[in-house]
Amino acid sequence: MTTTIDGSRIARRIRARVAEEVAAAAEAGTVPGLATVLVGDDPASAVYVAAKRRAVREAGMRDFHRKLPGQATQEDVAAVIDELAADPRVSGILLQLPLPRQLDAATLIDRIPVTKDVDGLTTASAGLLARGERGLRPCTPSGVIELLDAEGIALKGARVAVVGWGALVGRPLAQLLLRRGATVSIAHEHTTDLPAVTRAADIVVVATGVRGLVGSEHVAPGAVVIDVGIHRTPHGLAGDVRSAELDGIADRITPVPGGVGPMTIAMLMVNTLRAARWGAEREIVAA
Numbered sequence: 379m380t381t382t383i384d385g386s387r388i389a390r391r392i393r394a395r396v397a398e399e400v401a402a403a404a405e406a407g408t409v410p411g412l413a414t415v416l417v418g419d420d421p422a423s424a425v426y427v428a429a430k431r432r433a434v435r436e437a438g439m440r441d442f443h444r445k446l447p448g449q450a451t452q453e454d455v456a457a458v459i460d461e462l463a464a465d466p467r468v469s470g471i472l473l474q475l476p477l478p479r480q481l482d483a484a485t486l487i488d489r490i491p492v493t494k495d496v497d498g499l500t501t502a503s504a505g506l507l508a509r510g511e512r513g514l515r516p517c518t519p520s521g522v523i524e525l526l527d528a529e530g531i532a533l534k535g536a537r538v539a540v541v542g543w544g545a546l547v548g549r550p551l552a553q554l555l556l557r558r559g560a561t562v563s564i565a566h567e568h569t570t571d572l573p574a575v576t577r578a579a580d581i582v583v584v585a586t587g588v589r590g591l592v593g594s595e596h597v598a599p600g601a602v603v604i605d606v607g608i609h610r611t612p613h614g615l616a617g618d619v620r621s622a623e624l625d626g627i628a629d630r631i632t633p634v635p636g637g638v639g640p641m642t643i644a645m646l647m648v649n650t651l652r653a654a655r656w657g658a659e660r661e662i663v664a665a
């Protein structure tokens with residue numbers, strides 16, 4: 379029988395723990411704050427940012443939000459990031475992606491100071507991850523690791539196939555898994571004989587943005603399948619995995635919705651708390 383992993387329940391537990399730690403930090407005089415920056419009117423982005431802001435308030439953190447019009451220029455967005463970077467009440471800055479076409483996302487992300495980079499997407503944060511040094515890690519990949527840990531799935535020595543090599547999920551996840559002692563294969567939608575790669579894995583993580591890419595032909599009996607994809611369809615949300623086909627094949631699988639998505643927001647709360655602590659340390663050192 380295949381078990382569904384309840385990401386919403388695990389995320390709630392993490393968020394409750396963060397709220398306790400925020401209350402303790404507030405008692406000691408520091409209230410963490412997250413600034414979300416939303417450019418334009420992409421409906422999905424508006425939903426995600428609203429969910430993030432709700433989570434911030436529920437955790438007892440300060441909610442700073444900036445909304446810019448879809449025709450905002452590079453300079454407009456840069457000015458907002460610089461203002462938030464200079465504000466000591468702001469522990470973390472998140473630039474919601476995707477951005478409108480006229481904007482250069484990589485350059486804007488790199489304006490975020492590394493200690494406030496709660497998305498872990500700056501070049502500096504990517505470098506710290508590559509070197510295994512202290513830094514903030516991207517939320518979805520660290521959410522996947524937390525999910526696997528919460529389920530008691532051993533990573534040391536496990537064969538993990540990561541399908542998808544994007545900067546938001548696949549690449550950082552592969553590095554986090556390597557650091558945990560997993561043997562990692564990175565594949566993607568163009569991999570020749572993808573089933574041969576994924577069927578050799580104990581854990582298959584799919585983050586390609588291609589709806590229904592992975593099905594029964596890709597998964598060995600007893601494997602764990604983590605579906606990071608989210609697609610809006612006329613019948614509701616769907617993932618990168620044809621999950622119905624895996625019933626009775628996979629040992630465990632994450633659903634869409636209710637799997638990895640809620641973990642992304644939970645890990646953002648964890649990162650904001652970590653950023654507040656890191657920022658406070660830097661102030662002490664600078665004083």
Ligand SMILES: Nc1nc2c(c(=O)[nH]1)N[C@@H](CN(C=O)c1ccc(C(=O)N[C@@H](CCC(=O)O)C(=O)O)cc1)CN2
Nearest residue numbers: 426473474475476497517635636637638639640642643
């Ligand atoms: N700056 C960033 N932009 C984007 C990120 C990111 O991590 N940082 N990730 C995605 C979108 N995303 C967060 O921004 C995100 C996606 C999905 C969920 C989630 O909880 N999904 C629910 C379903 C909710 C729904 O769509 O109705 C679920 O899977 O259960 C949270 C965050 C792209 N942009």
